């Protein structure tokens with residue numbers, strides 16, 4: 001069995017105690033195997049699911065040459081052969097959407113046509129109605145008002161029969177659902193939903209709704225994790241709040257490996273005395289402990305655990321042991337866990353865009369780690385993005401996440417910044 005420590009050793013300049021975020025992301029992605037299983041679901045239930053196979057068009061879209069405007073369809077050859085500035089054609093028939101004109105159209109004739117209606121045989125051009133004067137059965141227009149082939153959509157122009165409309169790995173959006181429907185499909189093959197189990201650890205934690213004993217705090221990470229997982233459309237399994245007791249932790253980890261593809265824990269992965277999660281992970285699985293060169297969010301456990309309680313026994317699940325501080329939990333989730341879950345769910349890589357911005361305040365930053373400060377960004381009157389760090393950057397203060405609308409991403413090498421300097425921001429919209 002390849003163990004994580006041998007694999008991680010393959011990464012150049014691997015330093016588990018100051019691991020750059022990009023190196024951690026790369027190791028994690030190397031380690032992830034996409035789920036193989038797929039299922040067929042009705043189109044209505046397919047939003048946000050991951051496409052399991054290319055959707056190949058069984059038809060040409062549009063299915064026939066058709067009019068792009070309301071007007072008169074005719075054979076554009078007449079534009080080359082006419083004499084004088086205007087052209088007069090006899091209106092020989094009507095073609096409406098859903099009611100095609102069945103006959104042919106002679107050289108000196110045309111058909112009244114509405115947008116979307118199939119072009120009658122022999123016609124390749126539409127003169128828009130606003131450029132044409134109708135008098136009884138005849139229509140007259142300036143010859144230069146239209147070029148041959150104008151205002152006609154070609155058969156297969158949007159999508160040719162046999163071509164891929166959407167590729168496997170696509171996370172389906174509203175337009176994709178419509179596109180699949182436009183090809184006549186009622187169902188679609190999607191990857192099975194990834195199952196992700198999660199729990200919080202810590203004797204100091206109480207669940208919301210319970211009385212808060214002296215020295216205790218409410219468990220917020222389980223709620224944040226549940227919400228972040230919901231956004232990813234995975235099947236999230238809440239395994240509750242677990243005390244810092246080796247037996248309870250071992251039982252919950254084994255249960256997680258039994259019922260899920262991925263297990264997320266929060267708390268207990270630093271080297272505190274009561275951090276039994278770390279001990280249990282060492283026993284139950286092939287787990288490595290990193291100090292990420294990242295702020296917030298230094299400690300991270302990553303690897304595999306087995307439901308049988310030792311490596312190789314029973315079902316295996318991927319494991320992420322996230323730091324306990326609430327903002328560190330979120331940042332680590334977005335930077336490390338989210339890309340891994342998407343890859344495992346079979347989704348094509350979805351890098352979150354970084355937007356250049358100007359920072360309105362000076363920032364203290366140590367070179368040698370990536371920082372994710374919370375910021376409030378807006379576009380100024382010239383259309384440039386500007387960002388102000390929200391006050392406290394404490395990794396315990398969740399309120400700074402709620403106040404902010406973006407991360408200010410300060411690169412690994414960057415050091416202190418003056419007000420007005422260029423930074424990059426990652427907007428929460430679409431991420432959070």
Ligand code: AMP
Nearest residue numbers: 200202219220221267268269323324325
């Ligand atoms: P730990 O990594 O377990 O030492 O936790 C680091 C800090 O995060 C401590 O102050 C914990 O009280 C806090 N913390 C741990 N888990 C949670 C949680 N589920 N909800 C809120 N705070 C937490």
Ligand code: MG
Nearest residue numbers: 201202267268
């Ligand atoms: Mg703890």
